[in-house]
Amino acid sequence: MNNPFREDLVSRNLAEACSVVIFGATGDLTHRKLIPALYNLAIDGELPAGVRILGFARRDWSNEFFREGLETLNRQVSRTGHDEEIWESLAANIEYHKSEFQDKGGYKRLSDRLDEIDRERGGKGNRLFYIASAPEYFDDILLNLKEAGLSQERPDCDGCWSRVIVEKPFGTTLGTAQHLNEVVNGTFEEKETYRIDHYLGKETAQNIMVLRFANAIFEPMWNKEHIDHIQITCAEHLGMEGGRGGYYDEAGALRDMVQNHLLQLLSLVAMEPPTDLTADGVRDEKVKVIRSLRQWDTPELVAENVVRGQYVAGNINGKEVPGYRDEDRVKSDSETEAYVALRCMVDTWRWSGVPFYVRVGKRLPKKATEISVHFKETPSVLFNAMPGGVPTGNVLVIRIQPDEGISLMMNSKLPGTTLRMEPVKMDFHYASSFGKSSPEAYERLLLDAMAGDATLFARRDEVEEAWRFIDKIHKAWTDNSEELPIAQFPAGSWGPWEADELLAKDGRTWRRL
């Protein structure tokens, strides 16, 4: 029998009580994102009763020390402030589990403790393992979970589940991603595997499907007949502060951002309507887009369609900032790109001939992630003969962050006796229209994982197809570094002129943000 009180009460999948085990619990992600997300779920009354949180890490911390540290950060970063009573209620269910990631005994103790918690809770032994550690420990953690019997379905526990959430980076190449997928799928079933891409948890990313498929005016025009091109920009004004240079210099913009976040956004914009809103219904359509990306697999094609860049010293917000190679923990002769711009072609019936221009970079003038859909211009038979002509085609902009919202540029007649036109903007801001703050991406994603809804998580084939596309570009750069040099641009500018040239040769320009 189902819980009769649940029926009709909420319109989403039900998050089930479980033990959440966080590997890498002493890290920044746990303190700044995961625990505040769980806390905010508790504040909103969304966290299931009986959720227990176990932080698994190497440092010699006590339960009290662990909780105090979490509380301190929660006070600073929680989007809803800090309520003592709710925190106490949550903190009573948080504990620390000290162990090396390679120590099999640590997993055995974890298993015993989880069994004990299940008995105390008097119910199903659901477990959610969140791997938030450094990527070099992913294999160890997964294999030890398997060996300790923590990843399999238990015959003694009907309906119980064990799920795993894996943080990015999900591999660094197609080969490493495939290896990791083998390890993950050798440990957990694919349906219990949740590869997190926090961009998909953002309100506006989820709104892309609503915008496209719940508004009759857009979908009939969402194709090559009406759309000239699409731009996706992810600009960051920060550089390598906070010690991130070490990781970033190994990864670079292409692998750190394009392989996951930007290709996910591209697939949401370009996908066909799914047959239903189930996880696989949506992901089947997304993966088709990634699979349809034209491959840039020769140095010539890469030179023609991809630009990589590094910033040199410049000025942002009135402050002098160093060049990439002078950043903390970055090699002085680094060949890693801190900027990348590429032209993607989605070879489907719908998108044939429509370029998707994608750019991402550090030390750009401002922080902004946006998708802009540039519609074709009107036929030049009426207004083009007028002075000034038609200023521009219509542009629909979906702002992912910050200042989430949607705007539409259209042309309007200037007041006066002559027929002159100017672009005007219709603008919808989430913050103005809905004063209520949106849940953080991690809140939504954690709740979805507890509910068994994988729609907003990347599937194995999506990840591997994305790596297949990215790897070829990266290989061309590595094998042909002289023919495909890194372009330079001053920090605080909108990237190298080669990136402008990428669009200029198609008769287009980057949208000014």
Added chain:
Amino acid sequence: MSMLNSSENLGIPVEVGAIDGELKKLWEADEASTNASLMNFLVYTEDPSRLQENSQTIQELTRENACRAVLIAMNRKAIDVKVESWITAHCHLAHGKKSICSEQVSFLLHGKSLGRLRNTVFAHLNSDLPLVFWWQGEFSELFEERLYRLLDRLIFDSSDWADPKRGVRRLLKARSDTKGGMVTQDLSWTRSYYYRLAVARLFDDPMAHKAFPEIEKVRVKAQSKHRIAALLMLAWVVTRSGWSVQYQETGRVILESREGREVVVELIWDDEGAPISELEMSAPNFKARISREAGNSHLCQSIRAESHSVDFSGPADYDDSAGLVASQLSRGGKNSLFLNVLPQFMELLEGGR
């Protein structure tokens, strides 16, 4: 002379015919603010003394719900027919940066004049935006088809009704006239939202789930002025549980489960406590309890069973109307669950005193 002691919250007095022009001037004079609107939000009362209070409520509501607010107070006892009107804007800093403003037009209508309420409403809406209408107090004869046919959402508070049965009947007629197109939201129903979530959450617990068929006692404690909210919540429990009413007397309802087992409901009115201060469901060796202290913003939730004990805190519902309306607006939806429990609620009304 105005019925109001002071109209300072209402803004600048304007002639009705000049409202649009004056609003335009208001925005032209302030380039630093953005006029935002997600809906037309209309508040209607037949108690003119509430106009000021309603303006303050709008000030709060617009923090999270940008709207064109239209406040209408009707003084139907006045002999002379006349209209007073004011305009103002409520501005808030969004995320500490931009000033987001919602405009408000207020009317005090004196005397009786055919179709004036309807006309005042329709003449001052932002076109195309949804119309949310908060009707305060009893549905009078002015709650008529030509008016409610154009509403997208009707908010009311059945705790204000002297005759809830009559109110529900009028509501159901309006629903029928609009062929279900108008979403109805009762603030008395909203008052138990987090209680209902908490019940569902408690019975997710496997031990509670197992004990559910054995439930033999239900206790509801609430303030007497929130009797309707308590009965609506009880109606939901009864409907969801598949129980049926066998017998009712003051403060006590005897139910029968599908399996023929007796379930006794005890209703306690406690004016010192929170609007709804307790819901307890018990079986032999099992108790699920949700409770709230007066003034506390949390619900304490607990399960006690043999060798099994769960305690946690969760959010509680707002006590004030502005908070209840804001939480309704933030949830949206068709609110069909409320309509589903109305038949049971009507039955419980017989014996819920």
